[in-house]
Amino acid sequence: MRALPRLALAALTAAATVAVVSATADAAADPAPITVLTSDFEDGTVQGWAGRSAETLAPSTAVAHGGTNSLLVSGRTATWQGPSLDVFGTFEKGTAYTISVWVRMASGSDNARLSVERHTAGVASYDQVVGNTAVTSGAWVNLTGRYTLAADVDLLRVYVETASTTESFHIDDVTAAYVPALPVQTDIPSVKDVVTEFPVGAAITGAETVTEHGRLLTKHFDSVTPGNALKWDATEPTENTFTYTQADPLMAFAKANGLAVRGHTLVWHNQTPSWVFTGADGQPMTATAENKTLLLGRLENHIRNVAAHYGTDIGVWDVVNEVIDESQPDGMRRSTWYNVTGLDYIRTAFRVAREVAPHAKLYINDYNTNVPAKRDFLFTLIQQLKAEGVPIDGVGHQMHININWPSLVDTESMLTKFMPLNIDQQITEMDVSIYTSNSETFPTPPADRLLKQAYVYRDMFALFRRYSSEITSVTLWGLADDNTWLDTFPVTRKDAPLLFDTRLQAKQAYWGVADPTKIETSASPSPSVSASVSPSTSTSTGTGSCAVTYRVTGSWPGGFQGDVKVANTGGVALGSWKLAWQFTGGQQVSQLWGGAVTQSGAAVTVTNATWNGSLPAGGSTSLGFLGSWTGSNPVPAAFTLNGTTCTVL
Template sequence: MDTLKLYVESSNPAQAYYLDEVEIRQVSETPTTPPTEPTSGIESRFEDGTAQGWVSRMGTETVQVSNADARTGSYSLLTTGRQQTYAGPKLDVTATVQKGSRYTVSAWVKLAPGEQQPAKVRLSVQRDHQGESTYETVVGNTAITTGGWTHLYGTYTLAHEADTVSMYLETPEGTASFYMDDFELSLVPPLAIEKDIPSLHGLYQGQFSIGTAIEAFQTEGAYGELVQKHFNSVVAGNAMKPISLQPSEGQFHWEEADRIVQFAQQHGIAIRFHTLVWHNQTGDWMFKDKNGQPMTPTAENKKLLLDRLETHIRAVAARYKNVITDWDVVNEVIDPDQPDGMRRSKWYQITGTDYIDKAFRVTREAAGPNARLYINDYNTHEPKKRDFLYNLVRDLLAKGVPIDGVGHQSHIRLEFPAIDEMEQSIEKFASLGLDNQITELDMGLYSNDTDHYETIPEAMLIRQAHRYRALFDMFSRQQEHISNVTIWGTDDGNTWLSMFPIARLDKPLLFDERLKAKYAYWALVDPSKVPPLPAGSNE
C-alpha cells in the first residue's frame, strides 16, 4: 500500500456539518517483517589470511594478520605500534549483539617477542548512543607473557540502548605489542528460572528479610522473575552510589535508580539505599574548592564540603523518602591501620569525623523518623576493626547522632573468616541496642588473590554449600538482632568477584549464571539434596 485516505461523507450532499478532534491511534503493532533474532555469534581465527573485520581502534596502531605465531592453525592477529594504553584491535559487533541478550566472549592473547613481561591486557566494550560513549570491562586486567597463550573469558549483556557497539583489547599501562587468536562471541540461550522450587525469602519469613543487589536491567525478564520469587528486599548494586546519582554538581541522574524503585514498589519489595556518603565512587567535583582545585583542610573548604554533602542527601531523600526503608548513610569509614581507626579519606582530611555526624543528622531530618539509618563497613568480624567501629558508633550515639544499626558487608571466602567471629561482632553491636544487617553477602571460592580456575571443582561448591548453611544457622540464632540479610548479586553471572581482586572465574552466590539453584541454595532449603562434605573438610 502506498497511500491511505480517510474521508467523511453524507447521504445529503447539501447538508453542512462540523468536524473536530479527529484522532488516529495505533492499537496494535503488526510488523511488516519478522522481529530481529539475536545473531548467534562471531568467530575470528584469521585462517583466511585477513583481519576478518578487526581494525585499528585509534588509527595509529598497526593491526594485521601474522603467521609468526598462532594458537591454532597458521595465523593470528598482531597489534604493534600502540601509542596509547587504549589503542588496540577493535571489532564492530553492532549487527551481532541485541539489547537484553547475553553473550560469552573468549579470546587468546600472547605478548609479542621482545616486550617486557609480564604485561596486562583487558577486553572492553565501547557502546555509543546519541553521541555519548560508554565503556565497559568484559574481562579485567589479565597478565600475559611471551611464553604461552592466555585465555580471556567473560560474559557480556547489552543492557542499554546503543547505536554502535565494539569490542577491543587494551592495556591498563604501557603500549606492548601482542597477538590475539581464536576470538569467539557466542549467544547464551535465554535464561529461565526454576519456578517449582521453594521461595528463599519465604523460608526465613518471621526471622529477617532476604535481599539481593540488582541493576536496573535485572528488573525485567528472567532476572526480574528470580528477584520476585526469592527476595523480598533489593538494593541497587551501583545505581544509587554518589557518582551514579550526581556525577557532576547539581546534575542528578535518576533513571536507573527510579527503575529499581518502581520495580520494587510494583511487587511489594522493600528497598535498601546504598549509599549516601562514601570515599569511593563519588564525583571528583565533590572534593574541589570553589576555584576547581583539590581541597585542602581549611575552614572554608570544610563548610563547602559539608554543604555539598547536605545538598546531596536532601535531594536524594526528597525523592525516595516515602519508599526506601533502610539507608546506608556512610560507608567504609574505618581503617584499622590508622592510630585512631579512621580512614584518611578526603571526607576525613577536610572535616574530621564531622561529616559522619552531619550525614546522619541530615538524613534523619530529610528521610523522616521512620527511616532506619546504618553505618556500613567490611571485615567487621576482625576484632581490631570491629572495636574501632564500635567505639566510633558508641561515641556518636552518646552525642545524639541518630544511628539505628550497623551494616556488615560480609564479603567472605570459603576458608575464612570464622563464623564465630562474625557472630561475636553482631552480638557486640547489639549490646548498644542497635540493629544489624548483613548487607553485601557473598562467598568467594579462592583462598588467595592469585589462583584461577578454568572450571570450578564440584568439591568446592559442596564445601561452599555447607558453609552457607552454617552461616545462615548463625543468622537464625541471631534473628533478634538481624533484620535483613542481603546477597550481593542475583547469580554467579553477575558478581563483582569476576573482576576482583583479579579477573577470574568465581561462583560466590546461591544461583548459577543460568539462574539455576546451586548446592548453596539447597543447603538452605533442603540440605538432603547436598552431598556430604568432601574428605578433609571441616566446615
Template sequence: MRASLRLALVSLAAALPVAAAMVATTAASAADEPTPITVLTSDFEDGTTQGWAGRASEAVAASTTVAHGGSGSLAVTGRTATWQGPSLDVLGEFEKGTAYTISAWVRLATGSDNARLSVERRTDGIAAYDQVVGNTAVDSGRWVNLTGRYTLATDVDFLRIYVETASSTGDLFIDDVTASYVPALPIQTTIPSIKDVVTEFPVGASITGAEIVTEHGQLLDKHFNSVTPGNALKWDATEPTEGTFTYAQADPLVAFAKAHGMAIRGHTLVWHNQTPSWVFTGADGQPMTATAEDKALLLERLENHIRNVAAHYGTDIGVWDVVNEVIDENQADGLRRSTWFTVAGLDYIRTAFRVAREVAPHAKLFINDYNTNVPAKRDKLYALVAQLKSEGVPIDGVGHQMHINVSWPSVAETKAMLDKFLPLGLEQQITEMDVSIYTSNGESFPAPPADRLLQQAYVYRDMFALFRQYEGEITSVTLWGLADDNTWLDTFPVTRKDAPLLFDTRLQAKSAYWGVADPTKIGTSTSPPPTTVSPSPTTPGPTTPSPTTPGPTIGTTACSVTYRVTGSWQGGFQADVRVTNTGTTAWTSWTLGWQFPAGQQISQLWNGGVAQSGATVTVANASWNGTVAPGASASFGFLGSWTGTNPSPAGYSLRGTACTVA
C-alpha cells in the first residue's frame, strides 16, 4: 500500500567469489546515472517571479527576506486555503513517459506545518492531481528540500507543479526549484523473460501510470504476466466522496494489462488506510462509534463501495485482495483496532467477502497482510481465517506481502509461514514482495553497495526457489514495483535511495534479476546467516514492550530526537522517530516519552513497544534495539490518527530527562 506499510536490520560481511562479486559490481555500475539534463530552474535571483503564480487569490512576489541560495526567493502571502500556493506551468517542458526529478526548497514565514509538492493536470477540462512529495515537516527556522520523481503518463492540455500545505494557511517561501531527467536506456531485449523462466505461477509487478508508457511499458510486457494497480483501486482513488465513483487512475492500467494478456490483481477493497474520512463519519456528522446506527451505515457504505468497484471491472479482475492488514498480533484476539473493527467488529470482514463473492463470483478472494512470517502474526492470521472459513465466509486465499530485506527473514521462517496455511486448503500468493538493501533505519548509501546487491540476489534466488516448490499451492508472486526508479521504499521508513527490485533505476537487469532468471550468473555462494531473527526495523514487527530495566544515568544533553512525518492522509499519518545517544555512556535500554499537542492517537508502532494515555505517549525499545552506543541512534515508526491539525510534539524526554530536538 501507498502501498501498504512495513520494514529494516543489521550489517553483513561475507567472503564472496571473485566472479560473483564482479556481477554485483557490474550491476551497481549500471545503476549509476549520468549527469541529468535540467529542463527547469527557478532561483528568483533576477527579482521576478520567473513565471510562478498563485492558484487563487494569494499573492506571489520575488523577495529578499530569506533565501536558500543567493539573495532571492519567492514569497507567497495572503493564502486563505491550504491548497493555495506557488504554481508553475510545465506543459511545454515535460514530455509524456519521461521520469523527471523535481526539487524545491520550502520554508514557512512563521510556525510549522507539513508541505507537499504536487502536480495538477487536466485533460478536456477534467482535473486530476498527482502527489510528487507527500507531507514533509517544514517550519520557519530552516529550508527543507522536497524532492520526488514524476512521470506524466497521459496526454494533457494543462500541467502545473505546485507547493501546498497540510493544515495552515500562513505565508511561505520557495527557492531553487529544479526539474531534470536522465535519458532512458533501451531495455535489454536479449535476456530471458522472467515469465518464461518461472512457469509454476504468474509473476507480477505493482504499477502506476508511469509503468505502462515508453521503456517502462516495454519492460513490464517483456517480463511479467500479472499486474497489481498499486494505489489506483484503493478507496480514496475510486470513491473520494460518497457515491461518486471514478476510475481514471485504474482504467488505463487495466486496459494495458488486458491488451498485453496479463492477469490483474485487484488491490484492495477494504483497508484501514487510504480510506476517506467520510466513510467513518456518522449521519450526525460525528466520528462513528460502536452504535447500531453507525454500524449499519458503515456496512451499507462498504457494500455499496464493493458492488460498484468490483462490478465496474467484472471479469477483467480475477483476484481481489478483499481485506488488507486486519491483524494486530499484540491484541489478545489478534485483530487490528481499526475504525472498521471498533464500529462493526468482524462483520465488516464477513460483509466484504460476502458482497465480493456476489458481485464477482468468478474471482478468487484473498485476505492480505504483512509480516506473516513472524510466528505471532502468522498464527493470529491462521486462527482468523480458520474461524471465518468455518462460518462459511468465502475466502479463497491468503496473501503474504513479503516486504523483506537482505538479512530477514530466513528461508526456514518463510517456509514455516507457507506450511502453516496448507491445512486450510486455500491458495497462497506472494502479493507485494521487495527486498530492501538496508539493514537498519540509520543506514543510507549514496549508491547501492556491491555486496548488498549480491546479497539481495541470493535472497531473491532462495525465495523464488522456495516458492517454486509450492506449485499449485502458491498461485501468484507479485513484486511491489517494476524497477528501482519508482519504489515506496525511497521514502519509507526514512528518506533514502533504496534498490529493492530486479531492475535498476535505468531499467537494466541487476544481480537480483539473475537470481531469479539464472542463478548460475551470480555464483554458488549461499546467503550468510542473518545476525538477527527479529523482524527488520524496516518491517513493522511485533510491538511487545521491551524490558525497562534502568540503564545508565542520562545527563541533560545525552539525547536528541528527530521526529518526522513521512506520510499523511485525511485523518491519518505515518511518522518516523530517531533517538540519538549524544552522551558518552552506552545505553542498555531506553524509554522515550512525549505529549501529543493536538489529540493524535497511535494505532500501530514498530521497532518498539508503545503505551498511550490521553496525550501522553511512552515508547520502550524492542528486544533487539535497546543497546545504543555513544553517537549511535535507534529508530521506530508508527501509524496514527489526527483531526484538525497534526503538529509535532514540542519536546521529548528519555526516562524523564529532556532531550534536544534535532
C-alpha cells in the first residue's frame, strides 16, 4: 500500500487490529460511549498499573493532566519498558474500544506509543494502537486509538512505551470506552450483487472477521486481502523462522465464508526486517557479488516457504510492490533490493513464485499509476521483463486517491496504457480520502466532502465497469471508516475514505457504487467533472432570490462547527456566488471548506470554490466551517447572496 497521491511521504500501514478514530462519518449521531476503565491516580495509588520489567511506577504530584496526581514511570533501561494494565477481564472479543492516555516526559523529548500485548496459548503478539507520537516535558500529549480484540487470548494488557530513549515519563487520565454496535443493514443491496462484472474485495485485519464486522464483510464482498499479515515482517521476523499466527485466522475465515484471497505482498522495500539486508559480516548490505547472492537466496527461501504454506488457497499474489520511482532517471526505486541486485530481485521473485504457485496470477503492484511518468516507467519495465520471459500476469493499480484527484481522464489513460501488454489489471487498494492537503482536518467529515466522495466512487466504478474486459477485480483498502490507515497517514486526523462509516452503516459513498440514483440531490458538480452531471451556468451576477439554512453541528468550550446551505431559488443560474453575513457575538472563522472565506470584524464573506461555483436555478450547495466563540454564539440574523438578501430557513 502507499500514501495519498502527490504526497512525498512514506509510512507503514496501520497495525493489525487497530484504527485511530475520533468521529463518525455520515450516520446518525452516536449514543454516549460506555466507559469500561478509568485511571486518574487521584487516590495516590498506581491503580493496578505495573511495569513491564524492572522499571518503577509511583504516583506523582510533580505534574498532572487533571487533578493533582499522575503516574510516574522511572528507572527504565529499555525503550519497551513502561506502564502496563491488565484488561483481560475488561475487553470483550469483537468490541471496538477507544483507548485514551495522556503522556508527558519528565525531561527531554521522545516519541511515545500505545500498544496492546496479547497471548494465545502462550504465544505473544503485539498490536500497535497509536504509533510514534512526539512527546516533550513541556506539555501533555493525548494518545487516542481504537482497538478491537479479534482472537481468543489468555493474556491482554495495554501499555505505553517510547521509541528512542529510556527517560522517565508520566501518564494520566487513562480511559477506555466503547459505543454499542449497530446491526449491519440487511435491507440494502450487497455490493457484490450489484457489481457483477468483477469481484469486489476489502483489505482486512482480524477485527474485520468478528461480530458485525464479519457480517458486513461477508454480505458485501467477494474477496479479501490480508492488509499486513502476509508481509515479510509478519511471516519471517527472524531468518528462516516462519510464523503465520496473523494470517492463518484470516485465511480460515475466508475459506469458511467462500471468499477469494489476494496475497499481499511477497517483496516490498517497507515492512521488511533489517536482517534481510544485513550481510554475512553483520553490516548493512552494499552492492557486492557476495551480498547479491545472499540477498537473492533469502528472497527465494522466503517465497518458497510463504507461498507454499498457502498453496492453492491464494489465487492472486502481489509478488513485488512499489518498485517504481519516477524521479529517478531510469524510473527504478533505489531500494536496497535494487541497489544490491538490480532487476534480478524482480526476476527472481516472479520466477520462484511461478514455480511454487503455478496456479496463481502474479502481479506487480504500485501506487500513483495514473501519473503519466510513473505509468510509463512501469509499462516499460513490464514490457522488458515479459520479453525476457518473466511470468508477470497482471498489474495492480493501488488507487489511493482523494475527492479532487485524479481525474477520470487520467484514470482511463492509466487503464488503456497497459492494454497492449495483454495482461490483467486490478484495482488493489482503493480508498478516497476526504482531504486534499496535509493542512486540513475536520472534527467530523463535512457533508459536502462526503457528497463529493460519493460522486468519485460513482464515476470511478462506472469507469471500471466499462473496462471490465481488462479489470479482473477491485479491492477497497479497508472495510469501514472505523479502521483505515489514513487516520494516521500522512498526518493524524480522522478520515472517512470507505463505503461504510465508523458504525458500519452505509454512506453516500456506498450508494455511489450500489445505486447512484439514491445519492443526495445536490447542484454541486461531480468532482470528476463528468459531462453528464455538469450543471448549466451563466455569467449572471445577480439573483432573483435565495434561501439560507444555518446550523451549528457541534460545539465545545471556545469552539464550534457550523454548516451553511445556500439555495438559488430564483430563475437564473449563477456562474459564481458570494455569500455574506455578520457574526454579532464576536465569533471568528478559523477554517472553512466548500469555499474561500474572508472576515473583517463581524463581517464574513464566502466565495465559491472552483468546483461549486455554478449554481443553477433551483439548485443548492453547502459549506462548513470551524469557528471560535466566547460568551455566546448567536445565529446570524441575515444573509446576502451576490448582494441580495436571502430568506433564512
